[in-house]
Amino acid sequence: MILMNDFAREPAELIQAQVSAAERVFRSGWYILGNEVKAFEERWATLCGTSHAIGVGNGLDAIEIALRALAIGPGDEVITTPVTAFATTLAVLRVGATPVFADIDPGTGLLDPSSARTAFSLRTKAILPVHLYGQTVDLPTFSALAQENHIHLIEDCAQAHLATYDGRPVGSWGVCGAFSFYPTKNLGAVGDGGALVCSDQNLAQSALMLRNYGQSVRYYHPVEGLNSRLDELQAAILSCRLEWLGSFTARRRAVARLYDSGIHDTRVVRKLSKPADLSRHVYHLYVVVARDEQTRQRLQAHLDSVGVQTHIHYPVPIPHQKGCTRMRTVDSGIPNALRHAQCCLSLPCHPGVTDDEVAVVVEAVNSFARHG
Ligand SMILES: *Cc1c(COP(=O)(O)O)cnc(C)c1O
Numbered sequence: 001m002i003l004m005n006d007f008a009r010e011p012a013e014l015i016q017a018q019v020s021a022a023e024r025v026f027r028s029g030w031y032i033l034g035n036e037v038k039a040f041e042e043r044w045a046t047l048c049g050t051s052h053a054i055g056v057g058n059g060l061d062a063i064e065i066a067l068r069a070l071a072i073g074p075g076d077e078v079i080t081t082p083v084t085a086f087a088t089t090l091a092v093l094r095v096g097a098t099p100v101f102a103d104i105d106p107g108t109g110l111l112d113p114s115s116a117r118t119a120f121s122l123r124t125k126a127i128l129p130v131h132l133y134g135q136t137v138d139l140p141t142f143s144a145l146a147q148e149n150h151i152h153l154i155e156d157c158a159q160a161h162l163a164t165y166d167g168r169p170v171g172s173w174g175v176c177g178a179f180s181f182y183p184t185k186n187l188g189a190v191g192d193g194g195a196l197v198c199s200d201q202n203l204a205q206s207a208l209m210l211r212n213y214g215q216s217v218r219y220y221h222p223v224e225g226l227n228s229r230l231d232e233l234q235a236a237i238l239s240c241r242l243e244w245l246g247s248f249t250a251r252r253r254a255v256a257r258l259y260d261s262g263i264h265d266t267r268v269v270r271k272l273s274k275p276a277d278l279s280r281h282v283y284h285l286y287v288v289v290a291r292d293e294q295t296r297q298r299l300q301a302h303l304d305s306v307g308v309q310t311h312i313h314y315p316v317p318i319p320h321q322k323g324c325t326r327m328r329t330v331d332s333g334i335p336n337a338l339r340h341a342q343c344c345l346s347l348p349c350h351p352g353v354t355d356d357e358v359a360v361v362v363e364a365v366n367s368f369a370r371h372g
Contacts, residue, residue, distance in 0.1 A: 002308045002348050002357045005184050009352035014244055018190070021236040028232070033212070036235040041195070043242065044179075047162060049172035050197040052204035055230025056211050059158040059180025062194040063091035065228065066154050066176050067126070069206035072097050076125040077328065078154075081111040082317040082337040084130040087180075088156050089318045092128070093326060100124070100328045101319050106336040107273040109133065109287065109344065113141040119330045126152040131160030131170050133313070133346075134186065134252075134284035135275060139165040139173045146174070154178065157197075159284040161186040161245065167279075171197040176207075181230075181238055186252070186284050187245050189234040248351040252283035255349050255358055259286050262362030267291060268369040269299065285313055286349035288365065293342040299368050300345055306364045311346045 025036060037055045045053035056062050072078065074096035080088055082101040092099040102115040111129040127146055129137040137155075146153035153174035157163075160170050161179065171177020179185075181193035196207050206223075209216055214225025230238075265271055270289050275281045290296035296312075303310050317337045319327050347361055 002353065002361060004309050004311050004346065004348050005350050006352045007183070011244070014240065017240045017243070018237050021240045022233060025233045025236045031232050033229055034232050036232040036239065037230050040230070040235040040239050040242075043239065044195055045197055047169065047242075048177065048197045049169045050177070051199040051201070052197065054196045054204060054207045054211060055235060056194045056196060056207075057228035057230065058192040059156075059178060059182060059185075059194040060087040060091055061211070061226065061228035062178035062180065062196045063088065063128070063154070063156060064094050065207050065210045065226075066178055066196055067091060067095045067097065068210055069203050070126065070152050070154075070175065072125045072152075075123060077121055077123040078126045078128050079116050079119045079124060080128040081130050081132070082319055082329075082334050083109050083314060083340055084132060084156065084318065085158065085314070086318065086321060086323065087158070088128065088130055089321075089324060089327075093324070097125070098123070098326050098328060099318070099324070100330070101317075101334055101337075102330045103332070103334045103336045104340060106289075106340060108135055109272065109340055110135060110137050112336070113138055113145060115330055115332070116142075117145065118332065120149055124149065124151055126154050128154045128156060130156040130158075131163060133272075133287055134160050134163060134282040135272075136160060136163050136165045136170055136280045139168075139170075143173055158182075158185060160282055162249065163282045164279045172199070175200060176203060181234065186249060186282055187238065187241060189241075190237050191231075191234055193230050193234040193238065194228075195230065249282050251351040252349055253278060253281070255353055256281070256283045256286050258355065258358045259347065259349070259362065262359070263288065263365050264369060266369040268295060268372045269365055283349055285346045287313065287344050287346050289340070290343045290345060295372060296343050296345055298372060299365070302368045302372075303347075303361070303364055306360070308361050308364055309348060312344060313346050315341055317341050
Protein backbone atom coordinates (compact mmCIF):
# COMPACT_ATOMS: atom_id res chain seq x y z
CA MET A 1 0.00 0.00 0.00
CA ILE A 2 1.20 3.51 -0.80
CA LEU A 3 0.46 5.25 2.47
CA MET A 4 -0.49 8.83 3.36
CA ASN A 5 2.33 8.78 5.93
CA ASP A 6 5.04 6.18 6.33
CA PHE A 7 7.25 6.74 9.36
CA ALA A 8 8.81 3.29 9.00
CA ARG A 9 10.72 4.78 6.05
CA GLU A 10 12.45 7.53 8.00
CA PRO A 11 16.20 7.83 7.32
CA ALA A 12 18.32 5.66 9.66
CA GLU A 13 20.52 8.68 10.33
CA LEU A 14 17.52 10.64 11.66
CA ILE A 15 16.36 7.75 13.82
CA GLN A 16 19.86 7.45 15.30
CA ALA A 17 20.01 11.19 16.00
CA GLN A 18 16.65 10.99 17.79
CA VAL A 19 17.81 8.06 19.92
CA SER A 20 20.87 10.08 20.96
CA ALA A 21 18.72 13.13 21.70
CA ALA A 22 16.37 11.05 23.85
CA GLU A 23 19.33 9.58 25.70
CA ARG A 24 20.66 13.09 26.33
CA VAL A 25 17.34 13.97 28.00
CA PHE A 26 17.25 10.76 30.07
CA ARG A 27 20.75 11.40 31.33
CA SER A 28 20.03 15.08 32.08
CA GLY A 29 17.47 14.10 34.70
CA TRP A 30 15.35 17.15 33.75
CA TYR A 31 12.08 16.50 31.92
CA ILE A 32 9.86 19.59 32.03
CA LEU A 33 10.75 23.17 30.96
CA GLY A 34 14.51 22.94 30.77
CA ASN A 35 17.31 23.62 28.33
CA GLU A 36 15.94 21.47 25.49
CA VAL A 37 12.69 23.45 25.37
CA LYS A 38 14.59 26.73 25.67
CA ALA A 39 16.97 25.81 22.83
CA PHE A 40 14.16 24.67 20.56
CA GLU A 41 12.06 27.75 21.31
CA GLU A 42 14.96 30.05 20.45
CA ARG A 43 15.68 28.27 17.21
CA TRP A 44 12.02 28.10 16.19
CA ALA A 45 11.45 31.81 16.90
CA THR A 46 14.47 32.71 14.76
CA LEU A 47 13.29 30.54 11.86
CA CYS A 48 9.78 31.99 12.09
CA GLY A 49 11.10 35.54 12.13
CA THR A 50 9.61 36.34 15.54
CA SER A 51 11.12 37.43 18.87
CA HIS A 52 9.46 34.66 20.88
CA ALA A 53 8.37 31.05 20.58
CA ILE A 54 6.54 29.42 23.48
CA GLY A 55 6.47 25.62 23.49
CA VAL A 56 3.08 24.21 24.49
CA GLY A 57 1.35 20.85 24.73
CA ASN A 58 -0.30 20.76 21.29
CA GLY A 59 -1.68 22.90 18.46
CA LEU A 60 -5.14 23.21 19.96
CA ASP A 61 -3.69 24.68 23.15
CA ALA A 62 -1.46 27.02 21.15
CA ILE A 63 -4.58 28.61 19.62
CA GLU A 64 -6.48 28.63 22.93
CA ILE A 65 -3.54 30.26 24.72
CA ALA A 66 -3.26 32.86 21.94
CA LEU A 67 -6.95 33.73 22.27
CA ARG A 68 -6.81 33.90 26.06
CA ALA A 69 -3.61 35.95 26.06
CA LEU A 70 -5.46 38.42 23.82
CA ALA A 71 -8.37 38.49 26.31
CA ILE A 72 -10.83 37.01 23.81
CA GLY A 73 -13.74 35.23 25.49
CA PRO A 74 -17.52 35.08 25.95
CA GLY A 75 -19.43 37.60 23.83
CA ASP A 76 -16.54 37.97 21.36
CA GLU A 77 -16.54 36.71 17.77
CA VAL A 78 -13.65 35.20 15.83
CA ILE A 79 -13.84 34.95 12.04
CA THR A 80 -12.48 31.66 10.72
CA THR A 81 -12.73 29.01 8.02
CA PRO A 82 -15.24 26.15 7.76
CA VAL A 83 -12.61 23.94 6.04
CA THR A 84 -9.98 22.99 8.63
CA ALA A 85 -9.19 20.58 11.43
CA PHE A 86 -11.81 20.84 14.18
CA ALA A 87 -9.14 22.09 16.60
CA THR A 88 -9.12 25.56 15.00
CA THR A 89 -12.75 26.09 15.95
CA LEU A 90 -12.57 24.09 19.17
CA ALA A 91 -10.04 26.58 20.56
CA VAL A 92 -12.49 29.42 19.90
CA LEU A 93 -15.31 27.48 21.58
CA ARG A 94 -13.13 26.58 24.56
CA VAL A 95 -12.46 30.23 25.42
CA GLY A 96 -16.20 30.89 25.25
CA ALA A 97 -16.07 32.98 22.08
CA THR A 98 -18.23 32.47 18.98
CA PRO A 99 -16.69 31.27 15.72
CA VAL A 100 -18.01 33.06 12.63
CA PHE A 101 -17.60 31.15 9.38
CA ALA A 102 -16.89 32.78 6.04
CA ASP A 103 -16.60 30.90 2.75
CA ILE A 104 -13.50 29.55 1.02
CA ASP A 105 -11.91 30.07 -2.38
CA PRO A 106 -12.81 26.93 -4.36
CA GLY A 107 -9.49 27.10 -6.22
CA THR A 108 -7.41 26.59 -3.08
CA GLY A 109 -9.73 25.68 -0.22
CA LEU A 110 -8.40 28.71 1.70
CA LEU A 111 -10.51 31.26 3.59
CA ASP A 112 -11.68 33.85 1.06
CA PRO A 113 -10.85 37.41 2.20
CA SER A 114 -13.82 38.87 0.33
CA SER A 115 -16.22 36.57 2.15
CA ALA A 116 -14.39 37.21 5.45
CA ARG A 117 -14.95 40.92 4.85
CA THR A 118 -18.72 40.34 5.16
CA ALA A 119 -18.35 38.49 8.48
CA PHE A 120 -17.52 41.47 10.70
CA SER A 121 -19.76 42.66 13.50
CA LEU A 122 -19.30 44.93 16.51
CA ARG A 123 -18.30 41.82 18.46
CA THR A 124 -15.46 40.74 16.14
CA LYS A 125 -12.17 40.54 18.03
CA ALA A 126 -9.95 38.45 15.76
CA ILE A 127 -9.62 36.75 12.43
CA LEU A 128 -8.15 33.25 12.46
CA PRO A 129 -7.30 32.01 8.96
CA VAL A 130 -5.64 28.63 8.39
CA HIS A 131 -2.70 28.01 6.07
CA LEU A 132 -4.54 24.93 4.85
CA TYR A 133 -2.68 22.00 3.25
CA GLY A 134 0.57 23.98 3.59
CA GLN A 135 -0.54 26.92 1.41
CA THR A 136 -0.30 30.41 2.84
CA VAL A 137 -3.48 32.47 2.87
CA ASP A 138 -3.38 35.92 1.27
CA LEU A 139 -1.45 37.43 4.19
CA PRO A 140 -1.16 41.04 2.95
CA THR A 141 -4.94 41.19 2.49
CA PHE A 142 -5.74 39.56 5.84
CA SER A 143 -3.21 41.82 7.61
CA ALA A 144 -4.83 44.88 6.04
CA LEU A 145 -8.31 43.60 6.94
CA ALA A 146 -7.27 43.12 10.57
CA GLN A 147 -5.64 46.56 10.74
CA GLU A 148 -8.56 48.42 9.14
CA ASN A 149 -10.95 46.83 11.62
CA HIS A 150 -8.66 47.14 14.66
CA ILE A 151 -8.79 43.42 15.40
CA HIS A 152 -6.14 40.73 15.83
CA LEU A 153 -4.84 38.47 13.07
CA ILE A 154 -4.04 35.03 14.51
CA GLU A 155 -2.48 32.56 12.05
CA ASP A 156 -3.19 28.84 12.33
CA CYS A 157 0.16 27.56 11.03
CA ALA A 158 -0.35 23.90 12.02
CA GLN A 159 -0.04 22.73 8.40
CA ALA A 160 2.48 25.23 7.05
CA HIS A 161 5.79 25.10 8.94
CA LEU A 162 8.19 27.67 7.45
CA ALA A 163 6.07 28.49 4.42
CA THR A 164 6.76 32.12 3.49
CA TYR A 165 4.80 34.89 1.80
CA ASP A 166 6.93 37.56 0.13
CA GLY A 167 9.90 36.18 2.06
CA ARG A 168 8.22 36.48 5.48
CA PRO A 169 7.45 33.22 7.32
CA VAL A 170 3.94 32.33 8.40
CA GLY A 171 3.32 33.20 12.04
CA SER A 172 5.24 36.48 11.73
CA TRP A 173 2.47 38.33 9.87
CA GLY A 174 -0.23 38.22 12.52
CA VAL A 175 -0.05 39.21 16.17
CA CYS A 176 0.88 35.55 16.64
CA GLY A 177 1.03 32.18 14.91
CA ALA A 178 0.03 28.79 16.33
CA PHE A 179 1.88 25.59 15.40
CA SER A 180 1.16 21.94 16.02
CA PHE A 181 3.93 19.32 16.13
CA TYR A 182 1.55 16.37 15.92
CA PRO A 183 3.57 13.52 14.32
CA THR A 184 2.04 13.82 10.84
CA LYS A 185 2.65 17.57 10.52
CA ASN A 186 5.56 18.81 8.40
CA LEU A 187 7.55 19.22 11.62
CA GLY A 188 6.29 16.57 14.00
CA ALA A 189 7.27 15.24 17.41
CA VAL A 190 6.94 11.61 18.57
CA GLY A 191 3.80 12.56 20.46
CA ASP A 192 1.95 15.80 21.01
CA GLY A 193 3.54 19.22 20.91
CA GLY A 194 2.89 22.76 19.79
CA ALA A 195 4.16 26.32 19.89
CA LEU A 196 3.01 29.88 19.77
CA VAL A 197 5.22 32.43 18.00
CA CYS A 198 4.94 36.20 18.40
CA SER A 199 7.02 39.35 18.66
CA ASP A 200 4.99 41.13 21.35
CA GLN A 201 6.70 40.93 24.74
CA ASN A 202 3.45 41.19 26.74
CA LEU A 203 1.71 38.55 24.69
CA ALA A 204 4.70 36.22 25.11
CA GLN A 205 4.67 36.83 28.87
CA SER A 206 0.95 35.99 29.09
CA ALA A 207 1.42 32.83 27.04
CA LEU A 208 4.32 31.72 29.26
CA MET A 209 2.07 32.11 32.31
CA LEU A 210 -0.98 30.49 30.73
CA ARG A 211 0.89 27.34 29.67
CA ASN A 212 2.07 26.82 33.26
CA TYR A 213 -1.06 27.09 35.51
CA GLY A 214 -1.17 30.87 35.12
CA GLN A 215 1.93 31.06 37.30
CA SER A 216 4.04 34.26 37.32
CA VAL A 217 6.73 33.16 39.75
CA ARG A 218 6.78 29.82 41.53
CA TYR A 219 3.48 29.20 43.34
CA TYR A 220 1.98 32.60 42.50
CA HIS A 221 -0.97 32.48 40.08
CA PRO A 222 -2.30 35.82 38.88
CA VAL A 223 -4.44 34.18 36.17
CA GLU A 224 -6.32 30.92 35.72
CA GLY A 225 -4.01 29.04 33.37
CA LEU A 226 -3.71 25.52 32.03
CA ASN A 227 -1.10 22.82 32.06
CA SER A 228 0.21 22.80 28.51
CA ARG A 229 3.96 22.50 28.22
CA LEU A 230 6.18 21.09 25.53
CA ASP A 231 8.16 18.18 27.06
CA GLU A 232 11.95 18.24 27.14
CA LEU A 233 11.92 14.91 25.31
CA GLN A 234 9.72 16.24 22.50
CA ALA A 235 11.78 19.43 22.27
CA ALA A 236 14.98 17.38 21.90
CA ILE A 237 13.35 15.26 19.16
CA LEU A 238 12.03 18.39 17.42
CA SER A 239 15.51 19.94 17.41
CA CYS A 240 16.79 16.82 15.57
CA ARG A 241 13.93 16.80 13.12
CA LEU A 242 14.37 20.50 12.44
CA GLU A 243 17.70 19.63 10.79
CA TRP A 244 15.73 17.62 8.24
CA LEU A 245 12.78 19.94 7.72
CA GLY A 246 14.36 21.75 4.76
CA SER A 247 15.06 18.57 2.81
CA PHE A 248 11.69 17.07 3.75
CA THR A 249 9.89 20.18 2.51
CA ALA A 250 11.95 20.10 -0.70
CA ARG A 251 10.91 16.49 -1.23
CA ARG A 252 7.23 17.32 -0.58
CA ARG A 253 7.48 20.08 -3.20
CA ALA A 254 9.14 17.71 -5.68
CA VAL A 255 6.35 15.16 -5.17
CA ALA A 256 3.78 17.92 -5.70
CA ARG A 257 5.53 18.96 -8.94
CA LEU A 258 5.25 15.36 -10.18
CA TYR A 259 1.52 15.36 -9.41
CA ASP A 260 1.12 18.81 -11.00
CA SER A 261 2.74 17.76 -14.25
CA GLY A 262 1.42 14.19 -14.29
CA ILE A 263 -2.24 14.56 -13.38
CA HIS A 264 -4.39 15.95 -16.18
CA ASP A 265 -7.03 18.49 -15.24
CA THR A 266 -10.30 17.07 -16.50
CA ARG A 267 -13.99 17.45 -15.90
CA VAL A 268 -13.74 14.44 -13.61
CA VAL A 269 -10.77 15.39 -11.43
CA ARG A 270 -9.14 18.80 -11.07
CA LYS A 271 -6.07 19.97 -9.19
CA LEU A 272 -6.03 22.89 -6.76
CA SER A 273 -4.53 26.15 -8.08
CA LYS A 274 -0.75 26.34 -7.95
CA PRO A 275 0.67 29.11 -5.73
CA ALA A 276 2.12 32.15 -7.52
CA ASP A 277 5.37 31.48 -5.70
CA LEU A 278 6.62 28.03 -4.66
CA SER A 279 7.77 29.26 -1.24
CA ARG A 280 4.12 29.92 -0.36
CA HIS A 281 3.37 26.18 -0.22
CA VAL A 282 5.00 23.44 1.86
CA TYR A 283 2.61 20.68 0.71
CA HIS A 284 1.47 19.28 4.00
CA LEU A 285 -1.14 17.67 1.75
CA TYR A 286 -1.67 17.33 -1.99
CA VAL A 287 -5.38 17.65 -2.69
CA VAL A 288 -7.47 17.06 -5.81
CA VAL A 289 -11.16 17.79 -6.32
CA ALA A 290 -13.57 15.34 -7.93
CA ARG A 291 -16.55 16.40 -10.06
CA ASP A 292 -19.07 15.49 -7.37
CA GLU A 293 -19.46 13.44 -4.21
CA GLN A 294 -20.17 10.16 -5.99
CA THR A 295 -17.17 10.60 -8.25
CA ARG A 296 -14.99 11.24 -5.22
CA GLN A 297 -16.25 8.05 -3.63
CA ARG A 298 -15.52 6.05 -6.78
CA LEU A 299 -12.10 7.66 -7.20
CA GLN A 300 -11.20 6.81 -3.62
CA ALA A 301 -12.36 3.21 -4.10
CA HIS A 302 -10.41 2.94 -7.36
CA LEU A 303 -7.22 4.23 -5.75
CA ASP A 304 -7.69 1.86 -2.83
CA SER A 305 -8.10 -1.06 -5.25
CA VAL A 306 -4.70 -0.31 -6.84
CA GLY A 307 -3.01 0.05 -3.45
CA VAL A 308 -3.14 3.82 -2.93
CA GLN A 309 -4.33 5.16 0.43
CA THR A 310 -6.16 8.49 0.41
CA HIS A 311 -7.85 10.64 3.04
CA ILE A 312 -10.50 13.37 2.97
CA HIS A 313 -9.52 16.74 4.46
CA TYR A 314 -12.22 17.40 5.54
CA PRO A 315 -15.52 15.57 5.00
CA VAL A 316 -17.69 17.82 7.20
CA PRO A 317 -17.64 21.63 7.10
CA ILE A 318 -17.06 22.75 10.70
CA PRO A 319 -20.43 24.52 11.21
CA HIS A 320 -22.09 21.18 10.36
CA GLN A 321 -20.23 19.34 13.14
CA LYS A 322 -22.45 18.39 16.08
CA GLY A 323 -19.71 19.54 18.46
CA CYS A 324 -19.86 23.04 17.05
CA THR A 325 -22.36 24.23 19.61
CA ARG A 326 -22.13 27.98 19.13
CA MET A 327 -21.50 29.78 15.85
CA ARG A 328 -22.53 32.21 13.17
CA THR A 329 -22.14 31.93 9.39
CA VAL A 330 -21.93 34.79 6.88
CA ASP A 331 -25.29 35.77 5.35
CA SER A 332 -24.31 34.53 1.89
CA GLY A 333 -23.54 31.09 3.35
CA ILE A 334 -20.63 28.78 2.61
CA PRO A 335 -21.52 27.04 -0.70
CA ASN A 336 -17.89 26.63 -1.76
CA ALA A 337 -16.98 24.98 1.54
CA LEU A 338 -19.91 22.56 1.27
CA ARG A 339 -18.87 21.56 -2.23
CA HIS A 340 -15.21 21.21 -1.29
CA ALA A 341 -16.09 18.92 1.62
CA GLN A 342 -18.01 16.67 -0.78
CA CYS A 343 -15.38 16.55 -3.51
CA CYS A 344 -11.83 16.91 -2.09
CA LEU A 345 -9.39 14.01 -1.84
CA SER A 346 -5.82 14.00 -0.49
CA LEU A 347 -3.16 11.91 -2.24
CA PRO A 348 0.00 10.48 -0.61
CA CYS A 349 2.50 13.36 -0.34
CA HIS A 350 5.20 12.82 2.28
CA PRO A 351 9.00 12.86 2.22
CA GLY A 352 9.27 9.05 2.02
CA VAL A 353 7.12 8.45 -1.05
CA THR A 354 9.18 7.43 -4.11
CA ASP A 355 8.98 8.71 -7.69
CA ASP A 356 7.78 5.27 -8.80
CA GLU A 357 4.97 5.35 -6.28
CA VAL A 358 3.94 8.84 -7.35
CA ALA A 359 3.84 7.54 -10.93
CA VAL A 360 1.47 4.76 -9.83
CA VAL A 361 -0.84 7.33 -8.20
CA VAL A 362 -0.70 9.63 -11.25
CA GLU A 363 -1.56 6.79 -13.63
CA ALA A 364 -4.39 5.61 -11.37
CA VAL A 365 -5.94 9.11 -11.22
CA ASN A 366 -5.57 9.68 -14.97
CA SER A 367 -6.98 6.29 -15.94
CA PHE A 368 -9.92 6.87 -13.62
CA ALA A 369 -10.55 10.26 -15.22
CA ARG A 370 -10.37 8.70 -18.73
CA HIS A 371 -13.03 6.14 -17.87
CA GLY A 372 -14.89 7.96 -15.11
C1 LIG B 1 -3.36 19.57 13.51
C2 LIG B 1 -4.07 20.85 13.47
C3 LIG B 1 -4.44 21.55 14.64
C4 LIG B 1 -4.36 20.95 16.01
O1 LIG B 1 -3.14 20.52 16.41
P1 LIG B 1 -3.00 19.43 17.58
O2 LIG B 1 -1.55 19.46 17.89
O3 LIG B 1 -3.47 18.13 17.03
O4 LIG B 1 -3.84 19.90 18.73
C5 LIG B 1 -4.99 22.80 14.52
N1 LIG B 1 -5.20 23.36 13.30
C6 LIG B 1 -4.89 22.71 12.16
C7 LIG B 1 -5.15 23.38 10.85
C8 LIG B 1 -4.32 21.44 12.20
O5 LIG B 1 -4.04 20.82 11.05
